[in-house]
Structures are given as structure tokens and as C-alpha cells.
Amino acid sequence: LYRVHVGRLEVFSFKGLLLDLEDGNLLKLGEDGTVLRASHGTRILTVEEILETYGKKRKWKHFKTINGTFARSGKYHFYDNYFDLPGALLCARVVDLLDQNRNVKKYEFWKDVIASIEYNYKASAFKAVYNNHPV
Template identity: 60%
Template structure:
């Protein structure tokens, strides 16, 4: 999925947690979000220290609109009609044959209608729809890579750890002066 999005010199304007209008420097903001989530997984959940090592090229993986398919461990980029444009298992691109195996000859993602009509969260997928979610998409992909490297089965169980990292980092008690 490289080339979807580049964080180099990107700024966005948005609201902060206290509704203050802010200019966010995406490169730095995404790095801080990623590092805080990854540090939690390493220190509190026993994940490999390698999750903390990123290169500038690693960020090329990120693009808005990714969906993590928690049942497969795949991250998919969808067309407006739900067709899978491309997909990865972890950070590794799926081949055309693998895409056909997972999504059929029409490359249809089975949960698209649910996502497209309700935009609700699901136990089967998570839609990364904003810039502040992008570090989570990268973290999910790298966790899948780590599980595969360990020889562990990739199941939706890793998502519980991702959610725990999010809860830990966005809990108001984490905001210390």
C-alpha cells in the first residue's frame, strides 16, 4: 500500500480534545501517537521491542480509509462500491491470487454494506477514517507481522490489546501536568 499517503510536511487544522482549533503537524503527531501505543504494548502486554523501531519509509503504509479486517488480519483499501482495491496481511501486500482467494473474483469485501450504511464499529472490522487513526492502522499491521514472525495464529484477539493501548493513552488520567 505504499504511496497512499505521505506525512512529509503535512499539516491539518482540527479541534483538540478541549475543542480548541489547532494546526497539527501530522508527521510529529502520528509519530507520538504510534510510539505511545507501541510502548504500551511492549511494556504492558509483552509485545516485541521491535514495534518501537520505525523508519521514515514505514509511514508510507498509511492512508486514510483503510479497514482492518479483524477476522483475516488483513488491511484493505476499498473503492466507493466496496471493491477491494488492494490489501495487505500485516504490512505485506497480498498478491492477485491471494486477493481472489480472500475476496472472490469480484474482489468484494463482505462487510462493506454494514460499513457503508451505518459507519458503526464492529467486532469484525475497524475503519481508519481520520488522520489520528492512521498510527493505529500501522500498529495493527506491524502486530500482525510480529505474530506471523513468531509463528502465532493471527486472530482478532490482538485487537483487544490495541484497544487497551488506546484506552490507556486516551484515559484522562494519562494527561499529567
């Protein structure tokens, strides 16, 4: 029963996911920028949908600008380690909720979600709590 509410967790349980901030898709790319797998929110895209979205060669449009650098951008976010993978699932679920409640053309919640996740993983975020309640 929980899978109905959470989504297919196995899709979000590996490093190297890329969140396309423009269209709400989570992507797994090949080393040449080929879209190997994709989901919109937690809904897995079919091969036909991937071809329709990314073209016959299945290339992600921003790959050439990031190849080798993985610099931050307002267009994408990498989930490149196991610590921030829950953020990929959280963002996917937010896309699901937004799509369910209204027709969204542009997703603008990313900065807040990503900033809150990054804050929670900073050691300094726990320092005040620890200092006030040492073990």
C-alpha cells in the same frame, strides 16, 4: 534499512483504511466495497492473493452491513482520520510478529491495541499529567 523493519509506510499513510479483525488484513475499499488494496500485516497482497481471498469481484464480505453507517464491530475497525493512522501500522506489525512466531488462525489482540490507542487520544488521559505538571 529502517524500511526492512518498519514496512512500507506509504501503504499506511492515508485515511480510510479498514482493519479486518478476523484475518489480520488491512484493506482500502472502493465506495462499492471493492477491495482496491490489501495487506496482511505489512506484507502487500498481490492481485492474485486478493482475488483468492475476496473472490473475482474483490468484494469485502461485511461491506453491506456497514455501508453508510461505519458502526463499530468486533469484525473490523476503521482508521478514518490521520490521528489514529499510527494504529494501523502498529496493528500490521503485530500481525507480522504473530505470524513470524506461530501459525495464527485468529487474531485476538485488536481490542487491547485499539483501546490503548483510543485512550491515548482522549484529552482526559492527559489531564492528570497536566494538572500535576502545569507548564
